[in-house]
Structure formats: C-alpha cells, structure tokens
Amino acid sequence: xxxxxxxxxxxxxxxxxxxxxxxxxxxxxxxxxxxxxxxxxxxxxxxxxxxxxxxxxxxxxxxxxxxxxxxxxxxxxxxxxxxxxxxxxxxxxxxxxxxxxxxxxxxxxxxxxxxxxxxxxxxxxxxxxxxxxxxxxxxxxxxxxxxxxxxxxxxxxxxxxxxxxxxxxxxxxxxxxxxxxxxxxxxxxxxxxxxxxxxxxxxxxxxxxxxxxxxxxxxxxxxxxxxxxxxxxxxxxxxxxxxxxxxxxxxxxxxxxxxxxxxxxxxxxxxxxxxxxxxxxxxxxxxxxxxxxxxxxxxxxxxxxxxxxxxxxxxxxxxxxxxxxxxxxxxxxxxxxxxxx
Numbered sequence: 007x008x009x010x011x012x013x014x015x016x017x018x019x020x021x022x023x024x025x026x027x028x029x030x031x032x033x034x035x036x037x038x039x040x041x042x043x044x045x046x047x048x049x050x051x052x053x054x055x056x057x058x059x060x061x062x063x064x065x066x067x068x069x070x071x072x073x074x075x076x077x078x079x080x081x082x083x084x085x086x087x088x089x090x091x092x093x094x095x096x097x098x099x100x101x102x103x104x105x106x107x108x109x110x111x112x113x114x115x116x117x118x119x120x121x122x123x124x125x126x127x128x129x130x131x132x133x134x135x136x137x138x139x140x141x142x143x144x145x146x147x148x149x150x151x152x153x154x155x156x157x158x159x160x161x162x163x164x165x166x167x168x169x170x171x172x173x174x175x176x177x178x179x180x181x182x183x184x185x186x187x188x189x190x191x192x193x194x195x196x197x198x199x200x201x202x203x204x205x206x207x208x209x210x211x212x213x214x215x216x217x218x219x220x221x222x223x224x225x226x227x228x229x230x231x232x233x234x235x236x237x238x239x240x241x242x243x244x245x246x247x248x249x250x251x252x253x254x255x256x257x258x259x260x261x262x263x264x265x266x267x268x269x270x271x272x273x274x275x276x277x278x279x280x281x282x283x284x285x286x287x288x289x290x291x292x293x294x295x296x297x298x299x300x301x302x303x304x305x306x307x308x309x310x311x312x313x314x315x316x317x318x319x320x321x322x323x324x325x326x327x328x329x330x331x332x333x334x335x336x337x338x339x340x341x342x343x344x345x346x347x
Contacts, residue, residue, distance in 0.1 A: 007135070007173070007176060008174070008175050032264070032266070033264070033307060034306065034307040035304075035306050036308070036309070037308045038308075038309040038311060040347060041284075041308060041347055042311055042345075042346060042347075043330075045313070045345075047313070047314065047340050047341075047342045048086065048340060048342075049315075050070075050081075052075075052077075052079075052090060053072050053077075053339045056074045056075075056337055057071070057072055057073075057339050057340065057341060058071050058073050060102075060333040060341050061104055061333075062104075062324060062328075062331075063104040063110075064106060065108065066084070067125070068081040068082075070335055071101060071102045072099065073099060073100060073115075076093045076095055076096065076098070076099065077092050077093055077099070078090060078091045078102055091123060091128030093114070093121070096117055097117045098117065099112045099113060099114060099121075101144065103154070105148070105169070109125070110123040111154060113144060113156065114143065115143060115144060116142070118134060118140075119132045119133055119134045119135060120132075120133045120135065120167055133172050135165075137161075139163030139165075139177075140156075140165045141158060142158050142161055143157075143165070144157045145189050145322070146189070147189045147190055148191070149166075149191060149195050149198075149213065153170075154166070155167075155189055155191070155198040155211070156189065157186035157187055159185045162179045162183065163177060164189075164211060164218065166213075175216055177211060177218050179202075179209070179220075180220070183205075184202045184205040184207065185203035185204035185205075186200050186202055186209070187201055187202055187203045187232070188201045188231055188233050188243075188277070190233055190234045190235055193236075197212070197213055199233060201232065201233045203231060206223045206226050206228040206229075207220050207222055208223065210256075221259075223261060224261055225245075225248075227247050227248060228245045228252075229246040229247040230244065232276050232278075232322065233277055236302055238283075238302075240302070242254075242285045242300075244266075244277050246290075249265060249270040249271065249272040250266065251266060251274060251287055251300060266289060266298060267307050267310060268291070272287075272289040273290045274287040274288065274289060274290070274298075275288045276320050276321055277323075278323040278324070278325055278332060279325070280325055281330055283302050284301055284309075285299070285302055286299050286300075288316075288319070288321075288323070290320060292312075294313055294316045295312075295313050295317075296313065297320070297332075297344065298310050313342060315338050316337075317337060317338050319337055320334050320336060321335070321337075322334065331345045331346070332345075332346065
C-alpha cells in the first residue's frame with residue numbers, strides 16, 4: 007500500500023463572477039407517466055433496516071450490503087428469492103459491487119478492509135487498509151481495467167485498488183475533514199470524480215500521475231453527497247443543504263444550479279444518470295422520499311416518483327442498462343426497482 011503525499015494539485019476558485027448561474031426558478035414538465043414503466047418494492051426478509059446499495063451482477067442477480075447486520079445479500083428478481091452471505095461482526099459493509107467475472111467486492115467500512123467474495127460460496131479474501139487515510143472504505147467505482155477507485159470518508163482519503171495484485175495507492179485529501187463521499191467515473195471509465203460531505207468541493211484524479219485536483223464550488227454551504235457524470239463529461243451533483251442540483255462543466259469551469267421541485271426541503275442525496283442522460287436524485291427531506299428526474303438536454307425536471315417504503319434516506323443507486331432499471335435500497339429494509347422508458 008502506497009500513500010501519495012507529493013501529488014496534491016489544489017485548484018484555485020474557478021467559478022468566477024459571471025460564470026455561475028444560480029437560477030431559483032423551477033422548470034418542471036411532468037412526464038412521469040411516459041418515463042416510468044413500473045415500480046417494484048421487495049421487503050428483505052432477514053433485515054429490519056438499512057439494506058443498501060444494490061448492484062446488478064452480470065447474470066442479473068442483485069447483490070446488496072446489510073450495513074447494520076453485517077452481510078452481503080443477494081436477490082433473484084425472477085424468482086423473488088433472497089439469501090445472504092454473513093460477514094464478520096462489525097464489518098459494517100457500506101458498498102457492494104460485482105465485477106464482469108462475477109466476483110463480489112465489498113467495502114468493510116468499519117473493519118478497515120476491502121473484501122473479495124466468491125458469489126457461490128461466500129468465501130472471503132480480505133485486503134486490509136493499513137494506511138489511516140483509507141481506514142474506512144466507503145464507496146466504489148470500477149475503472150476501465152476492472153480496478154476500484156474508492157473514497158474513505160473518515161480517513162479523508164481517496165484510493166485506487168488493483169484487484170489483481172491487491173496493491174493500493176492512497177491519496178490524502180489536503181482539506182481537513184473534507185469527508186470524501188460519492189464517487190463516479192467519467193464516461194471513458196478512466197478518471198474518477200469525487201464529492202465531499204465536509205467541504206464545498208468536487209475533485210478528480212489524474213489516473214496516470216495520481217494528481218488530485220480540488221474544484222471549489224461557488225457557495226460555502228454546498229454539501230454534495232453524491233454525483234454522476236453524463237456522456238458529455240458534465241459532472242452533476244445534488245446540494246443536500248439547500249435543495250439545488252448543480253452541473254459542473256470541466257471544460258469551462260462553469261457551474262449552473264437549478265432548484266429542486268420541492269425546494270429547500272428536498273435534501274437531494276443519491277444521484278444517478280440513466281440511458282438517456284437524465285439525472286435522477288433522491289429527495290430525502292421528504293417522507294416518504296421521492297425520486298426526481300432532470301432532463302439534462304432540455305434543462306428541466308421531468309419526473310417525480312414517490313417511493314412508499316422510503317422512509318429515512320435513499321442513499322445510493324445503481325443503473326442496469328440491460329433492463330433500463332434503476333435499483334436502490336431503503337432505510338426500512340427494502341430493495342426497490344424503477345423501470346424506465
């Protein structure tokens with residue numbers, strides 16, 4: 007494991023006067039009925055709370071993390087059968103992803119390791135994160151080589167994990183208590199983008215040099231918990247603190263924001279693009295939560311879907327392009343599928 011202390015590239019404030027468009031008006035053309043095909047919710051039978059972060063495997067099985075009960079769960083949407091593989095007590099799995107060969111990888115968030123799991127047997131290989139900057143692996147994203155970029159919220163680091171060698175490069179974040187959180191890849195699957203819970207910044211990492219670039223957003227109050235990157239390379243985030251969504255253009259440095267349909271009570275959290283580059287955000291300030299879609303081409307909100315079982319927060323989402331389905335978990339112990347046109 008290597009910690010890289012000498013590669014910080016901290017940007018100056020690139021959103022200058024005249025470049026930021028903070029538009030308080032809400033443009034909402036309700037096309038929910040034509041966009042949403044179906045909504046299905048399944049109660050996880052062995053978990054009372056916090057079944058989270060479902061991820062669709064190549065064979066269609068849905069794997070998910072039992073954060074509070076220490077397991078990796080699996081679900082067959084065809085038969086509607088659930089099962090799970092137990093983890094060590096206190097593992098606190100936060101994220102589960104599945105490689106193209108069917109190998110499961112999970113974040114042992116409370117036990118400072120990245121776990122490799124055999125999907126059939128549940129056999130585990132642990133890779134310990136000895137570096138304190140990576141002590142709590144949080145969220146994963148695969149790069150084009152099948153290796154894993156990850157955040158460590160408490161450790162205040164960003165990591166790159168080689169799934170073949172087990173080697174890890176650790177990049178400390180130069181802002182104290184920045185709390186790196188959501189992470190997604192650029193369209194070429196080479197460059198990661200990161201948002202933070204403890205500072206009004208986005209970040210990206212040069213995958214060849216591991217240089218970290220910090221991008222300051224225009225308002226100090228911004229809390230971007232999750233983000234995604236559309237096919238044009240624009241980075242989209244939700245501002246949990248004020249009920250806005252934002253778009254960052256890496257080519258120009260311009261940031262544009264739009265108010266969510268439910269305003270400052272929305273508390274946008276999970277963020278995900280679909281096959282038409284619509285951006286979906288969970289409105290977790292509402293009970294139950296809603297999922298709200300933004301058409302990034304028309305620049306307007308186009309759908310709003312109340313999720314009956316989503317008390318608490320919809321925290322993270324995965325998109326299965328083969329079935330045009332958006333998957334997520336709820337704090338009430340449900341796995342949910344939203345199928346889209």
